[in-house]
Amino acid sequence: MTGTFIVFDGLPGSGKGTQIKKSFEYIFDKSKKYDNILVTDEPTNGPYGLKLRELFKQQKDANDLKDEIFEAFVDDRKWHIENTIVPALKKDFVVLCDRYKYSSIAYQTVQGVSFEKCFSAHKDFLAPDLALIFDVDPEESNKRIYSADDEKRQQSDNFRELEFVKNLRKYFLDLPNLLPNEVIKIIDANKGIEDVFLQVKEQLDHFLH
Numbered sequence: 001m002t003g004t005f006i007v008f009d010g011l012p013g014s015g016k017g018t019q020i021k022k023s024f025e026y027i028f029d030k031s032k033k034y035d036n037i038l039v040t041d042e043p044t045n046g047p048y049g050l051k052l053r054e055l056f057k058q059q060k061d062a063n064d065l066k067d068e069i070f071e072a073f074v075d076d077r078k079w080h081i082e083n084t085i086v087p088a089l090k091k092d093f094v095v096l097c098d099r100y101k102y103s104s105i106a107y108q109t110v111q112g113v114s115f116e117k118c119f120s121a122h123k124d125f126l127a128p129d130l131a132l133i134f135d136v137d138p139e140e141s142n143k144r145i146y147s148a149d150d151e152k153r154q155q156s157d158n159f160r161e162l163e164f165v166k167n168l169r170k171y172f173l174d175l176p177n178l179l180p181n182e183v184i185k186i187i188d189a190n191k192g193i194e195d196v197f198l199q200v201k202e203q204l205d206h207f208l209h
Contacts, residue, residue, distance in 0.1 A: 003094060006128060006132070006207075008096065012160050013140070015189055019193075027096075030204075038096070043076050044080045049076045051075075056069075085097065105178070128183075133186050133187065134187045
């Protein structure tokens with residue numbers, strides 16, 4: 001594979017979706033070498049992604065259906081890699097992915113699945129060339145979420161409760177230590193959009209030369 005795989009992950013309300021859009025435009029304008037860019041996200045719209053959305057609707061609280069949700073995420077990620085990410089990388093695309101295995105390691109561990117199980121299920125998955133983890137204060141995350149008109153909000157309200165987000169943050173911030181062989185950079189997303197993008201751009205410039 002000759003393409004470049006970059007993941008945008010982190011806490012809800014961190015603004016990573018906005019940063020992906022800005023990154024797409026920046027990379028596209030950077031060089032003709034990067035004309036082919038694919039933006040994709042998880043959960044997907046594939047069969048397992050649709051199953052996940054049904055499970056979200058059935059949840060009574062954040063810890064409900066943890067095993068079913070974990071297994072569906074793993075299956076959806078395998079499907080995503082095989083059907084979207086790898087084919088694009090083989091065509092020399094830059095792939096920008098909104099959420100990846102880091103979300104499962106954080107979310108499903110906090111939900112009650114053991115860290116060892118989460119880690120083991122993903123150890124052979126394709127590692128991105130660069131992972132940007134967007135960190136925001138949990139109170140600020142909560143404020144942003146509930147002031148936004150977000151279609152995805154209803155799918156995962158249980159995962160956006162303040163205490164849940166506080167626990168999530170610990171795992172996201174520890175990812176560089178948990179996965180020392182991967183290129184994982186923490187982005188301070190508490191700042192304004194342009195200030196956050198300056199941090200993102202610095203990483204992209206360093207990585208894409």
